[in-house]
Amino acid sequence: MLQNLQQLSLSIWLAAAVGIAVASLAVRWFRQTFELAGFEFPFKVIFKRREKATPAPVTSQPPTLLTAPPPPATIPTLRPAREFGVETSGVSQSQLTVGDVAGRDLKKAEGDYLEAGAVKNVYEAAPLPLASGSGIPPSRAARFVDRGPIVDRLRKAIRAESAAAIVGVGGVGKTELARFLANEIEDTSPGSVLWITVADRPLADVHRRMAGALGVTFPPNADAQSRYEILLAALGSSRRTVILDDIRAGFKPHLPFCLPPTPPCAALVTSRQIELPGLPLGAMHSLDVMTEAQALELLRGVEGLAELAAREEQAANDMCRLCGYHPLALDLAARRLLKRLHDSRAPIAAFTQNLKDRLAQLKTGEGPLESLSANFELSYADLSESDRVRFRRLAVFAATGFAPRAAAALWGESEDQARDSIERLQNASLVLPAETAGRFQLHDLLHEFARLKLREAEERDAAHRAHGEFLIALFGEHYTGDPSTAPGVTHELDNLRAAAEWARANGEGRLLA
Structure with missing residues (x-):
């Protein structure tokens, strides 16, 4: 009989537990139904407010000039989460704000908290791993060279x-x-x-x-x-x-x-x-190219080249100069040089002497960090088609640079239009100011890249003829034995020599006459 009483008592307890669970689920269902319908649940229990971090401020437009966000005391009312399409099970979206959910994966926390006289559900962010690309990438250089x-x-x-x-x-x-x-x-x-x-x-x-x-x-x-x-x-x-x-x-x-x-x-x-x-x-x-001292420091920092660069000091200087003191060019040159250390008793001098086609030789692969030409190609590809034409035609000018009026003649546009075009190329870091005020130039390696593109486009002859005709007209207009009377013309002497050399090499006697 005692055993029967124990079984009866256990059955009663189990029935009571099931009843409580069913009642709890029913109350929760009714509560959610009331809140989703926009009504106040009549038997709501007010819990003590759970501490909650003050939400960060939200701006409605991206800043033009970055400014500090408003202090916490002046944080504006945040937008309802329903405007962002946030789906939450059993939660009134009219009560949730961006500050509550911040667009995160939501995880129900235990309990509720009271805010502004209304009960809200508390949510916490589920932890996420770092996204690919959010960490600092490894360095390519053996050591960092201070850039001043x-x-x-x-x-x-x-x-x-x-x-x-x-x-x-x-x-x-x-x-x-x-x-x-x-x-x-x-x-x-x-x-x-x-x-x-x-x-x-x-x-x-x-x-x-x-x-x-x-x-x-x-x-x-x-x-x-x-x-x-x-x-x-x-x-x-x-x-x-x-x-x-x-x-x-x-x-x-x-x-x-x-x-x-x-x-x-x-x-x-x-x-x-x-x-x-x-x-x-x-x-x-x-950030400009390196100074000579910085370029030499970069070269000496490569394992296996420090002692060699000290022994072949002049050859090391020549190598830096031929690379235009350009860090990527020097890096690629050093990587190729390391494979040729046993080819000669003076490997740096031998490498420098054979460095004829820099864009083709300064290459260890096909990517923009493995090929100088591929790296410059990224900037070239970002240009409009008309600006690509303008850039490659600049290859006809001498290394000392050009004036806007010379570029205008080459591009077939007015001088004002040419100035705007030069500014666009400057913004793309393809054209640099020259030492002489009002003139512009290409970096030595970019000049070589422009020549490559001009040759690929089969526009060399037309560009050189336009350049030669501009110079003939310019010197014909300012023909004088006293260069001081036409200072702008004297800056074109290097271009005149370059145009004459091209005309002589290509049988353009009309331009030479």
């Missing part, structure tokens, strides 16, 4: 939690400098650098990589503005240094949708494009 005052200027900008950009010709060392600064930051603030290699990625992919590094995701139907607001919310409460490497021409309109709030964050951008939207005045820092 620009390094300190960039350090100062980052410490001031502002935005800065490193701009310059392809292969000049922009990424290497950004990588050096990023590692400096990581040494003192581990985990604070968010590195994104942009290159030819679309905006949505860049946003996804940034979100992955920050541990957030986006609703499936979020547009660029919505994604940017979510990123701002995540970045606004942290001190991050966001590095956007290799911004190309096609990505320029999207750049403002990737810049973090500064402060509390800092931003560092690298690009061949000199004009970048969304950055404050004074943010552009131009």
Whole structure:
């Protein structure tokens, strides 16, 4: 009989437990139904408010000039999550805001909290691994070569939690400098650098990589503005240094949708494009090719070449000069030289003597970091078709450069139009100011690249004839025995010699006459 009583007692307890569970589910279902319908649940229990971090501010438009976000005390009312298409099971979307969910994968937390007289469900972000591309890439150089005052200027900008950009010709060392600064930051603030290699990625992919590094995701139907607001919310409460490497021409309109709030964050951008939207005045820092001393330091820093460069000092200087003091060209030359150390008793001198076709020989592969020509091709491909024609025709000028009126004659446009065209090529880091005021030139290696493109386009003869005819007209107009009376003409003497040499080599007697 005692056993029967025990079984009866156990049955009663089980029935009671099942009843409580069913009742709890029923109450939860009714509560969710009421809230989804927009009514107040009549038997709601008010729980003590759970502590919650103040949400980061959200801006409605990407900044033109980056400014600090509003302080927490003035945070505006955030937009309802339903505007972002957030799907949440059993939660009234009218009560959720971007600050609550931040576009993240949602995980139900235990309990509710009270805010503004209404109960809301608490959600926490599910942890996400770092997205591919958000870490600092490894260095190509054996050791970093200090590039002078620009390094300190960039350090100062980052410490001031502002935005800065490193701009310059392809292969000049922009990424290497950004990588050096990023590692400096990581040494003192581990985990604070968010590195994104942009290159030819679309905006949505860049946003996804940034979100992955920050541990957030986006609703499936979020547009660029919505994604940017979510990123701002995540970045606004942290001190991050966001590095956007290799911004190309096609990505320029999207750049403002990737810049973090500064402060509390800092931003560092690298690009061949000199004009970048969304950055404050004074943010552009131009990185030139190396000085002779820096180029020699780079060469000596390569394992296996230090002692050799000291022994063949003049040959090492010649090698740096032939590479145009261009970091990528020197890197590729050093890699090829290492394979030829046993070909001669003076391997640097032998290598330099045989360096005739630099674009073809300074190559270890097909990628932009393995081939000088492939690297320059990225800048060339970013141009419009008409600007590609303009760039390659500049190959006919002498190394000392050209005036806008000479370029205008070559391009068949007015001088004002030519100035605008030159400015576009400058913005792409393909044309540089010459030492003489008002004149422009190509870097030595880019000059060789332009000649290659002119030959491939089969436009050499037409371009050289147009150049020669311009010079004949110019010197005919300013014919004088006193060069001081026509100072602009004297700067064209090198071009006159180059045009005469071409005419003589190609049997263009009419131009020589």
